[in-house]
Amino acid sequence: MLSAFLVSLLLILIQIVALLPWAGPALLEFARATRRDPKQRGLLSTYVAGVVFGILVGAGMLTAMFTQVRDPAYLRSFGGMYAAVLQAQLIADGFVIVLALLQLVWPKGGAVTRAAFREGHRQPMFWLFVLGAFALLTMSPFIPYFTFGEDHIMVKELGFDTLMLAAVAFGSITASMSISEEIEGRTAVTLMSKPISRRQFLLGKYFGIYLTCLVLMFGLGWYFNAVLIHKRWFDQLDFPAPPQWAMQMVGNAAVSNEIRDFLVGTLYWAYYALDLLPDQVKSACEVMVLVSIAVTLATRLPMVVNLVTCLVLFFLANLMPVLVLTTRPTPGAPVGPVQQLLGFVASVFDALLPSLELFAVQPTLVGDEALPVDAYLKLVGSVGVYGIFFTTIVLLVGLVLFEDRDLA
Numbered sequence: 001m002l003s004a005f006l007v008s009l010l011l012i013l014i015q016i017v018a019l020l021p022w023a024g025p026a027l028l029e030f031a032r033a034t035r036r037d038p039k040q041r042g043l044l045s046t047y048v049a050g051v052v053f054g055i056l057v058g059a060g061m062l063t064a065m066f067t068q069v070r071d072p073a074y075l076r077s078f079g080g081m082y083a084a085v086l087q088a089q090l091i092a093d094g095f096v097i098v099l100a101l102l103q104l105v106w107p108k109g110g111a112v113t114r115a116a117f118r119e120g121h122r123q124p125m126f127w128l129f130v131l132g133a134f135a136l137l138t139m140s141p142f143i144p145y146f147t148f149g150e151d152h153i154m155v156k157e158l159g160f161d162t163l164m165l166a167a168v169a170f171g172s173i174t175a176s177m178s179i180s181e182e183i184e185g186r187t188a189v190t191l192m193s194k195p196i197s198r199r200q201f202l203l204g205k206y207f208g209i210y211l212t213c214l215v216l217m218f219g220l221g222w223y224f225n226a227v228l229i230h231k232r233w234f235d236q237l238d239f240p241a242p243p244q245w246a247m248q249m250v251g252n253a254a255v256s257n258e259i260r261d262f263l264v265g266t267l268y269w270a271y272y273a274l275d276l277l278p279d280q281v282k283s284a285c286e287v288m289v290l291v292s293i294a295v296t297l298a299t300r301l302p303m304v305v306n307l308v309t310c311l312v313l314f315f316l317a318n319l320m321p322v323l324v325l326t327t328r329p330t331p332g333a334p335v336g337p338v339q340q341l342l343g344f345v346a347s348v349f350d351a352l353l354p355s356l357e358l359f360a361v362q363p364t365l366v367g368d369e370a371l372p373v374d375a376y377l378k379l380v381g382s383v384g385v386y387g388i389f390f391t392t393i394v395l396l397v398g399l400v401l402f403e404d405r406d407l408a
Helices: 002-034 038-069 073-103 109-120 124-142 151-184 187-192 197-234 244-251 256-298 303-326 337-352 374-402
Strands: none
Touching: 002 038, 002 073, 002 109, 002 256, 038 073, 038 187, 073 109, 073 151, 073 197, 073 256, 109 197, 124 151, 124 197, 151 197, 151 256, 197 256, 197 374, 244 256, 256 303, 256 374, 303 337, 303 374
16 A cells, blocks of 8 residues: 555655646746856755655655545545646646647747737736636626526526637637727837738737637636536535446555545545536637637727627527528418518528537536536537637638738
């Protein structure tokens, strides 16, 4: 059986490894600066000793918890906190790795993407949307929905809508400001004087804005997972158990009962986070489509007109499927000219506009029913392919519109 200290040391090292991708460059630059300056070389050894000391202190604290705390509920809570911190670091790692890969395989466009990404998450408007969505997610569990014991389902569905709408609104406003104002203010001419093409400029702007929207979605999605867990605890509902094979793996681990309870807590958090992933991917695809429309319109329209147009298109895309169904002729019933005209217009708009109902949260996904793996892959794959296909067409239209736009 593994000792409590070895398990604690392993858990701390996992957190340290997850810390390196997003905090490692700053720490490496600090180490290089201290090595270049002879007067500060002693700081490097102090820094390394501090890191080692912190690892040992963290491992000692976990070891003390495993040996002193006997309550399984507390140990599972601490395990969930550990998994929550690890998930937050992995989310940050993902964005750092994506930006680094873009910079590597697409240097010029990746530089525009990185600049747009930094500009997006550093502006006050981004944090305004974050605080607004955070407040709505926090208040949602305490609103009475009068659903006879199904309030947690309403909280989940409204939470996904809140995250999606916040990301879409921020992306549309940022695209209008970042692209339209640079074109109107002639700052895009300065950028085009460098060896950067219009294609690299527009696509780099799009990817930077979209990545900022994903930071908003997945960052708040981490908090949304905690809100749903609290809602189940507050309503005294049963918590769905992770898969049996995962529970058996933890149960068969060669560790003490206290460590096993801690690992069960981490497993529960991971299971709930993965349970939200299908709808998060679908919402991300919807944001991808709508932000591409805003970026395309920003090449020709000023900010106010762009925002109004995006809002109208959003409502029409949600309304057209309903109009198509309501204007569909009933077998055996007479069809008037008005119904035929409405049905034709609705069909044309439904074919041209994105099918946003594909990205909606379905009742079977909101509920407690387990989604089979094959159904999950089929659903997410089909929605992702549709989102990429529609986004590609819209961005191609945007490139055509931007190609002959006078920037001087």
